[in-house]
Amino acid sequence: MPINKNKKTVLIVEDEPFLRDLCSKKLTVLEYRVETAIDGKEAMEKINSIKPSIILLDLVLPIISGFEVLEKVRTQTDESISGIPIIILSNLDGQEDIDRAIDLGANDYLIKSNFTLDEIIGKMKEYL
Secondary structure (H helix, E strand, C coil): CCCCCCCCEEEEECCCHHHHHHHHHHHHHCCCEEEEECCHHHHHHHHHHHCCCEEEECCCCCCCCHHHHHHHHHCCCCHHHHCCCEEEEECCCCHHHHHHHHHCCCCEEEEHHHCCHHHHHHHHHHHC
């Protein structure tokens, strides 16, 4: 089946399988092209190779943290990478973590337990 070039590609960077699969299935039903990564290293490889339309990024990840991924994306010289909207989806709810992510260039910061999947997708659509 050929890839629909009009589909927006969402990269979900989440090490928790249940949440990653739930989000992935919902976005696929809504006809987004979905890619996933389970750690920061895999996320960076996919960001550089597929240049997703938007990234849903957890902060607590193995190998390379979400903070590091965010910083690496925002400091890229390639604007097709550095300009990708990034929404943080994290359980870290401390103001210090939120401020750090925003200072590093996150477009938005959503605390997982405070938002439904539909609300997360609604927020995502604002940036697409």
